[in-house]
Amino acid sequence: MASLGELERAVMDLLWAGHEAATANTLRDLLAQDSAAVDGNAGHQGKDLAVTTVLTVLSRLEKKGLVERERGTRPHRYQAVSSRADHTAELMHEVLGSAPDREAVLARFIGSVTEGEAATLRKLLGYN
Amino acid sequence: MFWTSYFLAVLALILAWPVPVLLSRAQWPARSPFTAMVLWQAIALAGGLSMIGAMLVYGLEPIGENLIAGLRGLAGMVLRNEPTTALGFWHLFALSAAALLSAHLVFTLLLTYYKIERQRRRHRQLLELLASPSDDGPGTVVINHDSPVAYCLPGGARSVTVLSDGLMAALEPDELRAVLIHENAHLSQRHDLLLWAFAAWRQALPWFPTTRLAQTAVNSLIEMLADDVALRTESKGTLIKAIAIVASGSPAPGAERGPLAMAGTGVEDSALSATGGADSPRTTASRVSRLLSPKPPLARGLRALVLAASAMLLAVPTALLIVPGLLG
DSSP states (O other), X not given: OOOHHHHHHXXXXXXXXXXXXXXXXXXXXXXXXXHHXXXXXXXXXXXXXXXXXXXXXXXXXXXXXXXEEOTTOSSOEEEESSOHHHHHHHHHHHHHSOOTTHHHHOEESSOOOOHHHHHHHHHHTTOO | OHHHHHHHHHHHHHHHTHHHHHHHHOSGGGGOHHHHHHHHHHHHHHHHHHHHHHHHHHHHGGGOSSHHHHHHHHHHHHHHOOOOTTOOHHXXXXXXXXXXXXXXXXXXXXXXXXXXXXXXXXXXXXXXXXOEEOSSOTTEEEEOOSSOOEEEEOOGGGOEEEEEHHHHHHSOHHHHHHHHHHHHHHHHTTHHHHHHHHHHHHHHOXXXXXXXXXXXXXXXXXXXXXXXXXXXXXXXXXXXXXXXXXXXXXXXXXXXSOOHHHHHHHHHHXXXXXXXXXXXXXXXXXXXXXXXXXXXXXXXXXXXXHHHHHHHHHHHHHHHHHHHHHHO
């Protein structure tokens, strides 16, 4: 049985790849297919994977603000709040951006450099 | 008692302004970053201690021969309703200020910790979904991004070093190794604790020159410390090249600009340097010049002198506050 963390990752990968809302049942079937493809033994993990587990994973992801439920449909259909690229951009914005307390949150290999300094460094490397 | 509070107030003033200004202009910290780091911590701790101590001692003067007797007297007033007539307006004012300042410092420290932890948790959650494990050992992940980025996200056992695709593509294996050793040094030397403490110190007293100068200095000193660890196994040229490639954003010879993503961050970064963020461009410049034209490390005698001065900075206010009470 995969851990919740791995399942969260697998579910997000499916939602990001699918571009459209999916029910927990659909996601469970897709996960079962995936694990069958990986394991080679017909849906070993898929059979163990209960829809309730998928729902747990989805509600955790919803709490983290990564997926949203479509209102008014039954069974609920879930979709990713934003694309994988958007989330990556959000992360990188946090890393490269100018939030005042960023310095304390993470340590970058190189802080910000001015354009002039970057040019000096490029010259140093023998470019230009 | 009066002289004690006078002395502590003067010490607090000196540590809040002239000392940090002089230290931030000094050249020797680059020659012994560890010693300088100890001194900055001593300045911050002694500064806070003498600030609070001065007000406390002044306020308690009428009710006790020394700090401990005074605190006992104060406890009697607060807990057992003893008469407070001995305390004048300014005494009460100083005592309240001391209590408020202490509470403010502790509260800011905790609040900063909470904020940092919350941001790190959120960041880690996204990384778990977005980044893939790297071949460079556990705790290292790769994120799909074009510009060369390397950073570490501290978090005890869940600390993680993040590299971007762009970085992996731009660096040679030995340069990549230098970057990884540098980032791991931040994690193993627990630089996150220093960053946290000095970020909180600045947050608590933003109008004091010392807190801003201290944070800038500490940010730059931890980079030097991590560089020194990388230099133990990697050559100077390798490290300089890695810094230059990551800083210039694009390793391609003759490239006008990096990929599209870099154009965006370039604008952002120059905006940041205009406002003078805590890890100002000077950090990178001083790091590179330190590597390019290294000066000999500080002589052992001078290092010992600075460490002794740091110890004195902490010992003197502590002794002034506590020893009279223990003797009396």
